[in-house]
Amino acid sequence: EPEVTQTPSHQVTQMGQEVILRCVPISNHLYFYWYRQILGQKVEFLVSFYNNEISEKSEIFDDQFSVERPDGSNFTLKIRSTKLEDSAMYFCASSTNMKETQYFGPGTRLLVL
Amino acid sequence: KNEVEQSPQNLTAQEGEFITINCSYSVGISALHWLQQHPGGGIVSLFMLSSGKKKHGRLIATINIQEKHSSLHITASHPRDSAVYICAVIRAGGGGSQGNLIFGKGTKLSVKP
Numbered sequence: 001e002p003e004v005t006q007t008p009s010h011q012v013t014q015m016g017q018e019v020i021l022r023c024v025p026i027s028n029h030l031y032f033y034w035y036r037q038i039l040g041q042k043v044e045f046l047v048s049f050y051n052n053e054i055s056e057k058s059e060i061f062d063d064q065f066s067v068e069r070p071d072g073s074n075f076t077l078k079i080r081s082t083k084l085e086d087s088a089m090y091f092c093a094s095s096t097n098m099k100e101t102q103y104f105g106p107g108t109r110l111l112v113l
Numbered sequence: 114k115n116e117v118e119q120s121p122q123n124l125t126a127q128e129g130e131f132i133t134i135n136c137s138y139s140v141g142i143s144a145l146h147w148l149q150q151h152p153g154g155g156i157v158s159l160f161m162l163s164s165g166k167k168k169h170g171r172l173i174a175t176i177n178i179q180e181k182h183s184s185l186h187i188t189a190s191h192p193r194d195s196a197v198y199i200c201a202v203i204r205a206g207g208g209g210s211q212g213n214l215i216f217g218k219g220t221k222l223s224v225k226p
Contacts (some may be wrong), residue, residue: 031212034174043156043199056213064135089154098212099144099203 002026006092006105008050013112016081021108023092032075033093033102034067036060041092049075050098082112119200124126125223134186134220136200139181143205146214147174147185150197151168159185159198190224197221 013019025032034046047057047067054067066078074077075094079086089109093102117138126132136145139174147159160167160174160184171190176183187194201214 033213035214035216037154043201043214043217045215048213058213091156095212101158101161102146102212102214103158103209104148106153106155109154 004092004094004103004105006090006108008108009106010109011111013082013110015084019020019079019082019110021077021079021090021092021110023077023094023105024073025075025092025094027073029094029096029103031095031098031102032067032069032094034077035091036088037091037092037107038085038088041070045092046077048098082110084112086110087112115138115217116204116215116223117200119198119217119220121220122218123221125225126190127213128190128224128226129192130190130224132135132190132194132222132224134185134198134200134222136185136217137181137185138200138215140202140215142178142202145176145183146201146202146203147183148199149197150219152196156199160180185196187222190222192224192226197225 007022032049035043037043045058047061048055064080068076089107091107092105095102120135144163146161149157162210171188173186199218200217
């Protein structure tokens with residue numbers, strides 16, 4: 001069964017460093033999402049992406065964040081200058097259509113020191 | 114105030130018991146999702162519904178759009194059902210128009226043998 005994959009599974013970085021989180025959505029999916037979950041808190045929406053552009057973003061998704069689909073298969077989330085409060089589990093998800101089931105990747109656990 | 118509220122926050126049951134988890138939301142929605150988050154963090158979509166009732170194995174999800182309420186039922190619960198169950202909605206129109214999910218805090222279920 002096709003699945004969403006994410007790399008790396010864990011990343012530790014120093015405050016102020018740039019990180020890139022990678023996702024490979026399911027191949028025939030058209031809608032892509034990034035969510036994050038700070039330890040012990042609820043999952044929060046960051047950004048949605050469709051037709052090679054951002055379609056929606058939350059207040060969390062400020063100028064430090066960017067997304068890209070560089071080669072038609074990967075979907076990346078970049079944090080330019082990480083802060084301590086960026087430490088969280090980051091989930092990628094994809095769906096065929098915005099009204100259909102979203103399939104989640106296993107997550108990348110980011111720790112900013 | 115959270116747009117999606119779940120109850121209870123924590124639930125402990127004996128194997129075989131019938132379980133109900135409730136979700137209330139305060140916004141107009143186009144769809145509601147029930148998700149399962151495993152102890153390792155991975156998220157799996159269980160149901161997406163916009164009306165009525167859906168059943169999959171021992172899981173049943175219902176929604177009452179007028180009352181802005183949904184329930185997830187587990188029949189004949191088993192220790193392997195132990196997980197966090199999350200209700201999430203897609204807001205109708207506006208900010209939810211691209212399918213991004215608004216999450217509840219989750220219900221942590223523990224089923225004892």
